[in-house]
Structures are given as structure tokens and as C-alpha cells.
Amino acid sequence: MEILPYLLGLTVFFFFGAIGFFLWNVNNGQYDDLESPAHKILFDDDDDMIPDDSKIKKPADKSDNP
Amino acid sequence: MNSTDVPDNHCYHCLLVIPDHLDLTVIIDEKPRAMCCPGCAAVAQTIIDSGLDNYYRHRTINELPTSANARNSSALIPEELALYNSEKLQQSFVTLSAKGTKEATLVIEGITCAACIWLLEHHLQKQPGVASFSVNMTNHRAQISWDEAQIPLSQILSEIHDIGYLAHPYRPDIEEQLLAKEHKRAMRRLGIAGVGMMQVTTLAIALYFGAFSGIEDDIKNNLRWISLIVCTPIVFYAARPFFQAALRDFKTRHLSMDVPVSIAIGAAYIASTWATIFASGEVYFDSVAMFTFFLLFGRYLEMQARHRTGRAGNALQNLLPEAATKILTKDGQSSEQLVAASDLSVGDTVLVKPGQTIPADGIITQGYSSIDESALTGEYLPQRRNLDDNVIGGTINVENPLHIQITKIGAQTQLSAIVRLLERASEEKPAVAKIADSIANYFVAFVLLSALVVSISWYFIDPEQAFWVTLSVLVVTCPCALSLATPTALTTATGTLRQHGFLITRSHVLENLSVTTDIVFDKTGTLTQGNLSIEQTITEFEKSEVLTIAAALEANSEHPIAQAFKPYLQSSASNLEVTLGQGIQGEFQGKIYRIGKAAYASQILTQAAPCPPDDQSHWLLLCDNQQIMAWFSIDDTLRPDSKFCIDYLNKANINVHMLTGDSSSSAETLAEQLGITNVCKGASPADKISYITDLQKDNQRKVVMVGDGINDLPVLAGAQTSIAMGSASDLAKTHADAVLTKGELAVIVTSLTLAKKTKRIIKQNIGWAIGYNFTALPLAAFGLIPPWAAAIGMSLSSLIVVTNALRLSSKKAQASTQQTTQNA
Incomplete structure (x- = not known):
């Protein structure tokens, strides 16, 4: 059980780490707008990040590339 | 869709x-x-x-x-935007960052959904020179930082304008800055208490197990020391507001819940620290942490309900234009110069074009026009103003360009006078007694007294037990559930109403709505939509034909009456001649027509001026040079749900009043139509206040005021409860206790029913909380409840209170509301 004091020390370290991270979040305005991030993820604006050959072809493209 | x-x-x-x-x-x-x-x-x-x-x-x-x-029609034209590049104007809202870029907050108008945010952010981030741009969906404010050397602010504003939104600088008022700070502070406290509570209870479980099955002394001491370290920021930072409030209470000799809370937290912490340092006795760190967290959580919920303001800031400035066209005369030559409206001084002459807002009080020195004063006086038709007539800053010039010599600026203007009236009215607002507070007062005294009795008696029975028994009494009787009883119910009800378009900004609204006896409505913009439409058409010709002709004549006019004809517009007439305040003559499909006041239009007829069909409403005559073509009656359109709302209120035995600044006979017609018996018309802002104060003198009456204009501002501030329409000016919204965001009057009915239900639930909650406390108290006093069980019991009773409050957001409540709105 000698490890126990070290683990407890680690607890304190994590505790202050978690608090520091939380304070950084609050001061940085991470909780200011809780509405729009939920919507943002639904917007398909990643066209430029999808490789051309794996894009789903639109119906209109069919005439060009049969 | x-x-x-x-x-x-x-x-x-x-x-x-x-x-x-x-x-x-x-x-x-x-x-x-x-x-x-x-x-x-x-x-x-x-x-x-x-x-x-x-x-x-x-x-x-x-x-x-x-x-x-x-869309707001007062859009800034590009040349006015250029004004924002001046250092002087930027001083009030731009800050310089360390990286050399400028930073500002903008208010964006026209945002309707999340896609708007996406569009704005993507479009602006593409502009060279814009370092960052993010829009907050909750309050429609944008944070922007940009490099002035690459892109001027006016360019950024016009980019926003190009994609269909309006942006103006945001200058927060002091009160709002304080609220934002308070909110962040509360969040930090809650977070620290939450994380700390989890840690301390984990450690406490180890200690409890140790107490049952034996534990080595040095491990026990280790665990205690760690608990002490974790608990210290909770007590000294998170629980600080309780100590501060308790101290204040001692100074003012007034008891609040903060007193026993502070004693419990402080005493438990000191005793536990003592026990840790001298490795003896018991520790109660877990109780301290849990207790603090639950109390802070309740406070946080209450604050959320208070802070939901939804205002756009910039109160007074939004009513006056940012820029004005100053006329400079030098050596007999006059030139125009665009200046910031705040730089104007008495004696300056300014040019106000049609559609622009007059920047300050003044006298007309050149030209004549009609002025839309509806926001300030409630008159729904523009008023004619000639040479040497006075005009008021904040009103809108409708027809012709005007030269105005400024006579009053700043605090002397009529607008400022209204604002002062408003400030005085809000100071004199009748205070609302809160049930929970008065109950808590007695309860706290009782708890302190019994804790004292318990500790003294236990001191004689068994001094070693005395401390923890007293602590248990303080914790178990902690008015935690009692303090959560009201805020949780209010928060849930507030949230439910917000979804229906009723935004509550002050905490007393629901309590007041549940006992309302009188509702006072403003007319223009509240019961009516505030824009004109054609009520009746009397003609011997084809209806669509005469409407087309009328619309063609009115096509190029800025007058509100012309807006009523817009839906029928097909093509515009030629050779238009406007006679101010009288009517319009024009040529359409080869014939000459006139539309306007009967006396004016009939001048091209050979016969004498005909009489309008009745004198109840505002009649327009359309004729060609041979015959009378049609009569149109123009009136302010009634909101579709006004009738439903008034009928409901009449049925519920609530007195309905109508209070309007409009002095025309249409006020009575409207009141009759809706079934309102108490009418007061032609009232100035001061008259409106005295009407409401007279009503409020009778203590039996609980008055709610619903309004929208600047002229309603003082009365909104002075009423016990005030509701502003969603379309109202920011200033009116800021000073109202609630805002109808969707402008549906039927929602008032929903809020009245929900307010009654909320009151019922608050009573149940308080009843339960007090009942629980009175049962637990004797058990704790006899030493049957250890502090940890007391903390759990307290948490459970709080949980029941919260669950009960959540019933206010149930699907059932929403379904019944939907039905009400559908019936409307």
C-alpha cells in the first residue's frame, strides 16, 4: 500500500489540473454560446476535404459521366 | 419544412x-x-x-x-458606413489587441437560424484582413478582429450588408457588463464546487469503509489531509457568496438563509480541519462540499432565470442615427458634410432626406414634409410639418427632404425627457413581496434557535457528541430544498414559456401573472400590427382594377399609406405629382387619376367634393376626371390573435384596458370590435403613467401593461409587470419584465395559465421542503442522523423538489398551449 500516498498526490494534481482547465474554458468564452455548435456539426461544408473519387455523384453529373 | x-x-x-x-x-x-x-x-x-x-x-x-x-428599412447607406472608419467614432467600441489587430463586438440583425451564422462566418472569414469572426447565436453578437491596414471597418460592415444582414457596433452598458461578469463568476464557483465535491466524496467513501472495517491511522490521516486540500478552495472561493451575504445580514440585522448556511459550512470546515491537524475526532469535508455544490446549483438556476434578457444593448443610441448630413455655409456657398450625430451642436443645420431619422430636436428652416412620430406619440398616421415647425429627434422624415436647425441636443431633447421619465418610473416601481423570502426568514430563525437549544442540551448530556449532532441539525434542516423550491419551478416555467415566444427577464413576472386582475394594452403596434392596410374598398368597378390603378399611383411614395397598396402593384404610373398631405396625381394607361383626401381628389372632377361613406375611419378617394372610381378605407391591421386574447381575458374576469396615444376615432372603433370597455385615448407618456399609478393605488389590483413604442417606455417601467412586443425598440424591451418574442398575443393566455400552475408547484415544493425539515429535525436533534446521512437526506429532498418542478416542462403543458394558439 506504499503507492497510496503517491496516488493521492496524483489526485490532488488532477484536481487542480481539472479546475485550471475549467477556468480556462469559462474565461475563454467556451460556454457563451451553447446553441450554435450543436447545429454547426450538421452542415455539410466539407466538400473541399473529400477526395474527388469518393464524392457521391449528383444526379445532374450523370449525363456528363455515363 | x-x-x-x-x-x-x-x-x-x-x-x-x-x-x-x-x-x-x-x-x-x-x-x-x-x-x-x-x-x-x-x-x-x-x-x-x-x-x-x-x-x-x-x-x-x-x-x-x-x-x-x-428587414429593417433603416439600413445604413455605404457612405454612412465610411463614418465608422474615423478614430473618434471607433473609440467607443473598438479595442486594440496585442497583435496589432483591432477588435470589436457587433450586433447583427436579421439572424433567424443557425445557417445564418454559418453564412456570416464563412463569408467574413474569407475577406482578406479579417483575422477572426464568430457569431454568438444566443445573443446575435459577433466578435470580430481585423487588420485595419488591409480592410477598413466600413468594408466589413458592407460585406455583412451585402449578404442581407445589418450590423452595428455594440456598446455594452455598465449593468450588462456586470451581469456578464457575475454569470462567469457563478459558473467558476459552481465548477470548482462540482469537481471538488466529486473528489471529496470519493475520498469520504474510503474513510467510511475504513470506519466500518478498520483502517491504518496514517492512511486515514493521508485521506483527511487530501480532503482538506481539495475542500479549501470550495470553502474559500466557491462558498464565498454565502459568507459575504451572511456578513451583510449581520450588519443590517436581517435574517436570511445565508446565516445558517454559513454557520454550517464554516463550523464544519473549521472542526474538520482541527480534527485533521490533531488527528482526532471526525471530519465532515464531504458534507461541506456537497452542501456547497447543491446550494450553488440552486443559486445558479435562479440567476439564469433572472439574466435571460435577450436585449441588444445600445439602449438610447439605437433610436437616434449614428450620422447626420450637416450643411456648411461658407461665403454664401453651402456644402454638405457627413458627420457623427454626436458631434452636432445647437445652431447647426442638417439635411434630413426622406426615410431618414431626425438626429436631434430642431426647427424646420427649409422644406415641408410629413413626419412619422408613431414611436414617440402612438399616432399611426404621419403628421404634417411646415416651415418653422418643431420636429423631434428620433422621429422619421417621410416625404420630402428637410433642412433642420438644431435647437436641442443631448439631455435637453424630448427623447431624453422620456428616458428620464422612465428612469423615475422604474425607481418608483411597486415592490413585490416574495413568499419564499418571508417564509425563509422565520424558518431560519427557528433553525438557528433549535440548533442552539440542541447544542446546549447535548453539551450537558454528552459533550463529545454535541458538535456533530448540532452539525446534523444544521445540515438536515438546511433550507436547501426550500431555497430550490422557487427557483427550479421558475426556471422550468421560464424555459417552457421561452419556447412559446414569451421571454421573461425579471423573476417576479410569473408570480405576478398568477394573480393578475387588470391588463392594459397599448393600441398601435400591440393590439394592431402597426402597419396600414386596406380595410374596405367601395367601388362600382372591378375591385382588382381600381386597386391596380391606386397601387400604380402610390408606387413611388414612401408614405405609410402607400405601403398598404404595395401587394397590388403591377406597374407604376407616370407624370406623378405629389401634393403633400393631400394626395397624388398621375397618368396610368393614358388616363389621369387622382388619389388622396376627398377634397383634393375631387378637384379634377366637375362635381363638388363628395362625402366619405362614414367618419369612423380614414377614407381615400380615387377618381379620374369624369367620375368617382372608388373609396378605400385605410386602417391599422388588427393582429390576428387580438380577439382571441381579449375574449379569453374577459371570460377569465380580468379587466382589460386600452391606453393609446392615438386620438383619432379609430381607437373607439377598435375597442368596440374587440370588446374592451375601458378606453383612454390621446394619452401622452405622462398621462399613461398616471393612469397606471391610479390603477395600482388600489392594492387589490395587480396590473400588467403590454406595449411596444417609445411612448410606452415610462409606463412599461412603472407597471407592476410589463410585457413588450418582440418588434418593440430595444429600449422598451430592456425595461420590460417580459418580451413576446414572436409577437403573438395568444401567448399571454398561455403564460397566465402556466403562471397559475407554477404557483401551485411552488406551493407544493415549499410544503414538501418544510414538511421534510420538520420530520428530520427531531431525528437529528436526538442524534439519530450522522452528518453524512443528513447531507444525503438533504440532497434527496432537493431532488424531489427539482423533479416536481420539471413537470412544468412536460409535453402535456406544451400540447395544451399549442391548442390555444391554434384556436387563435
Whole structure:
């Protein structure tokens, strides 16, 4: 059980780490707008990040590339 | 409904109805889409050209707008935007960052859904020189930082304007800055207490197990020391507001819940620290942490309910224009110069074009026009103003350009006088006694007294037990559930109402609504929509034909009456001649027509002026040079749900009053139509206040005021409860206790019913909390409950209170409300 004091020390370290991270979040305005991030993820604006050959072809493209 | 569902006759961009003759299209998603005006077409084209056509796929369409005022017409013209580049004007809202970029907060108008945010952010981030741009969806404010050398602020504002939004600088008032700070502080406290509570209870479980099955002394001491370290920031930072409030209470000799709370937290912490340092006795760190967290949580919920303001800030400034055109005369030559409105001084002459807002009080030195004073006086038709007449800052010039010599600026203006009236009224606002507070007062005294009795008696029975028994008494009787009883119910009800379009900004609203006896409505803009429409058409010809002719004559006019004819517009007439305040003459399809006041229009007739059909409403005559073609009655359109709302209130035995600044006879007609018996018309802002104060003198009466204009401001501030329409000015919204965000009067009915239900639930909650405390108290006093069990018991009783409050957001409540709105 000698490890126990070290683990407890680690607890304190994590505790202050978690608090520091939380304070950084609050001061940085991470909780200011809780509405729009939920919507943002639904917007398909990643066209430029999808490789051309794996894009789903639109119906209109069919005439060009049969 | 999604983006592909735009009906055929509606604009694909703004969703307004497209005028019949128009054929404007923009290719979006490989299909031509119809547009309602060149403005929409330009905006849509900009969006497409920037490669942001995804906007039309992402947007959500909830309802089709009906009014042409969907977009604010007071848009700044590009040359006025240039004014924002001046250092002097920027001083008040721009800050310089360490990296050399400028930073500012803008208020964006016209945001309707998340896709708007997406569009704005993507479009602006593409602009060279814009370092960052993010929009907050909750309060419609944008944070921007940019490099002035690469892109001037005016350019940024006009980019926002190009994609169809309005941006103006945001200058927060002091009160709002304080609120934001308070909110962040509360969040930090809650977070620290939450994380700390989890840690301490984990350690406490180890200690409890140790107490049952044996534990080595040095491990026990280790665990205690760690608990002490974790608990210290909770007590000294998170629990600080309780100590501060308790200290204040001691100074003012007034008891609140903070006193026993502080004693419990402070005593438990000191005793536990003592026990840790000297390795003896018991520790109660877990109780301290849990207790603090639950109390802070309750406080946080209460604060959320208080802070939901939804205002756009900039209170007074938004009513006056940012810029003015000053006329400089030098050596007999006059030139125009655009200056900041705040730089004007008495004696300056300014040019006010039609559609612009008058920047300060003054006298007309050149020209004549009609002025829209509806916001300040409630008169729904523009008033005629001639040479040497006084005009008021904040009113809108409708017809002709005017030269105005400034006579009063700043605090001397009429607008400022109204604002002062408002400030005084809000100071004199009758105080509302809170049930929970008065109960808590007695309860706290009782708890302190019994804790004292318990500790003294236990000191004689068994001094070693005395401390923890007293602690248990303090914790178990902690008015935690009692303090949560009201805020949780209020928060849930507030949230439910917000979804229905009723935004509560002050905490007393629900309590007051549940006992309302009198509701006072303003007329223009509240019971009516505040824009004119054609009520009646009397003609011997084809109705659509005469309307087309009338619309053609009114096509180019800025007058509010002309707006009523806009839906019938097909093409405009030629050779138009406007006689101010009288009417319009023009040529349409080869014939001369006149529209306007009977006396004016009939001048081209050979016969004498005919009499209007009745004198109840405002009649316009249309005629050609041979005969009378038609009579149109123009009136302010009633809101569709006014009748439903008033009927409900009459049935519920609530006295309905109408209080209006309009002195025309249409006020009585309207009151009769709606079934309102108490009418007071032609009232000035001061009259309105005295009307409400007279009502409020009778203590039996609980008065609610519903209004929207600047002239309603003082009365909104002075009423026990005030509700502003969603379309009201920011200033009115800031000073109202609640805002009808969707402008539906039927929601008032919903809020009245929900307020009654909320009151019932608050009573149940308080009843339960007190009942629990009185049962637990004797058990704790006899030493049957250890402090940890007391903390759990307290948490459980709080949980029951919260669950009960959540019933206010149940599906059932929403379903019944939907039915009410449908019936409307």
C-alpha cells in the first residue's frame, strides 16, 4: 500500500489540473454560446476535404459521366 | 419544412410574396429561383458568388413572413458606413489587441437560424484582413478582429450588408457588463464546487469503509489531509457568496438563509480541519462540499432565470442615427458634410432626406414634409410639418427632404425627457413581496434557535457528541430544498414559456401573472400590427382594377399609406405629382387619376367634393376626371390573435384596458370590435403613467401593461409587470419584465395559465421542503442522523423538489398551449 500516498498526490494534481482547465474554458468564452455548435456539426461544408473519387455523384453529373 | 419547400409565389431568399409583374431570378442549385426584389437578387447573387450556396440547404424555415418590414428599412447607406472608419467614432467600441489587430463586438440583425451564422462566418472569414469572426447565436453578437491596414471597418460592415444582414457596433452598458461578469463568476464557483465535491466524496467513501472495517491511522490521516486540500478552495472561493451575504445580514440585522448556511459550512470546515491537524475526532469535508455544490446549483438556476434578457444593448443610441448630413455655409456657398450625430451642436443645420431619422430636436428652416412620430406619440398616421415647425429627434422624415436647425441636443431633447421619465418610473416601481423570502426568514430563525437549544442540551448530556449532532441539525434542516423550491419551478416555467415566444427577464413576472386582475394594452403596434392596410374598398368597378390603378399611383411614395397598396402593384404610373398631405396625381394607361383626401381628389372632377361613406375611419378617394372610381378605407391591421386574447381575458374576469396615444376615432372603433370597455385615448407618456399609478393605488389590483413604442417606455417601467412586443425598440424591451418574442398575443393566455400552475408547484415544493425539515429535525436533534446521512437526506429532498418542478416542462403543458394558439 506504499503507492497510496503517491496516488493521492496524483489526485490532488488532477484536481487542480481539472479546475485550471475549467477556468480556462469559462474565461475563454467556451460556454457563451451553447446553441450554435450543436447545429454547426450538421452542415455539410466539407466538400473541399473529400477526395474527388469518393464524392457521391449528383444526379445532374450523370449525363456528363455515363 | 426545408429549403426546397419555398412556395412558388414566394421569394426564394427572403420568403416574402413576389409582386405579380416581377420576373427576377437567380440560379441556385442549378435551378432558376424567383426573387421578390432587386435587393434580394443582389444578396442571393453575392452568396452564390462566394460559393456559400450551402446556406439555402442548411437553413430552416419555420414560418413565412407576412410583413414587408421583415428587414429593417433603416439600413445604413455605404457612405454612412465610411463614418465608422474615423478614430473618434471607433473609440467607443473598438479595442486594440496585442497583435496589432483591432477588435470589436457587433450586433447583427436579421439572424433567424443557425445557417445564418454559418453564412456570416464563412463569408467574413474569407475577406482578406479579417483575422477572426464568430457569431454568438444566443445573443446575435459577433466578435470580430481585423487588420485595419488591409480592410477598413466600413468594408466589413458592407460585406455583412451585402449578404442581407445589418450590423452595428455594440456598446455594452455598465449593468450588462456586470451581469456578464457575475454569470462567469457563478459558473467558476459552481465548477470548482462540482469537481471538488466529486473528489471529496470519493475520498469520504474510503474513510467510511475504513470506519466500518478498520483502517491504518496514517492512511486515514493521508485521506483527511487530501480532503482538506481539495475542500479549501470550495470553502474559500466557491462558498464565498454565502459568507459575504451572511456578513451583510449581520450588519443590517436581517435574517436570511445565508446565516445558517454559513454557520454550517464554516463550523464544519473549521472542526474538520482541527480534527485533521490533531488527528482526532471526525471530519465532515464531504458534507461541506456537497452542501456547497447543491446550494450553488440552486443559486445558479435562479440567476439564469433572472439574466435571460435577450436585449441588444445600445439602449438610447439605437433610436437616434449614428450620422447626420450637416450643411456648411461658407461665403454664401453651402456644402454638405457627413458627420457623427454626436458631434452636432445647437445652431447647426442638417439635411434630413426622406426615410431618414431626425438626429436631434430642431426647427424646420427649409422644406415641408410629413413626419412619422408613431414611436414617440402612438399616432399611426404621419403628421404634417411646415416651415418653422418643431420636429423631434428620433422621429422619421417621410416625404420630402428637410433642412433642420438644431435647437436641442443631448439631455435637453424630448427623447431624453422620456428616458428620464422612465428612469423615475422604474425607481418608483411597486415592490413585490416574495413568499419564499418571508417564509425563509422565520424558518431560519427557528433553525438557528433549535440548533442552539440542541447544542446546549447535548453539551450537558454528552459533550463529545454535541458538535456533530448540532452539525446534523444544521445540515438536515438546511433550507436547501426550500431555497430550490422557487427557483427550479421558475426556471422550468421560464424555459417552457421561452419556447412559446414569451421571454421573461425579471423573476417576479410569473408570480405576478398568477394573480393578475387588470391588463392594459397599448393600441398601435400591440393590439394592431402597426402597419396600414386596406380595410374596405367601395367601388362600382372591378375591385382588382381600381386597386391596380391606386397601387400604380402610390408606387413611388414612401408614405405609410402607400405601403398598404404595395401587394397590388403591377406597374407604376407616370407624370406623378405629389401634393403633400393631400394626395397624388398621375397618368396610368393614358388616363389621369387622382388619389388622396376627398377634397383634393375631387378637384379634377366637375362635381363638388363628395362625402366619405362614414367618419369612423380614414377614407381615400380615387377618381379620374369624369367620375368617382372608388373609396378605400385605410386602417391599422388588427393582429390576428387580438380577439382571441381579449375574449379569453374577459371570460377569465380580468379587466382589460386600452391606453393609446392615438386620438383619432379609430381607437373607439377598435375597442368596440374587440370588446374592451375601458378606453383612454390621446394619452401622452405622462398621462399613461398616471393612469397606471391610479390603477395600482388600489392594492387589490395587480396590473400588467403590454406595449411596444417609445411612448410606452415610462409606463412599461412603472407597471407592476410589463410585457413588450418582440418588434418593440430595444429600449422598451430592456425595461420590460417580459418580451413576446414572436409577437403573438395568444401567448399571454398561455403564460397566465402556466403562471397559475407554477404557483401551485411552488406551493407544493415549499410544503414538501418544510414538511421534510420538520420530520428530520427531531431525528437529528436526538442524534439519530450522522452528518453524512443528513447531507444525503438533504440532497434527496432537493431532488424531489427539482423533479416536481420539471413537470412544468412536460409535453402535456406544451400540447395544451399549442391548442390555444391554434384556436387563435
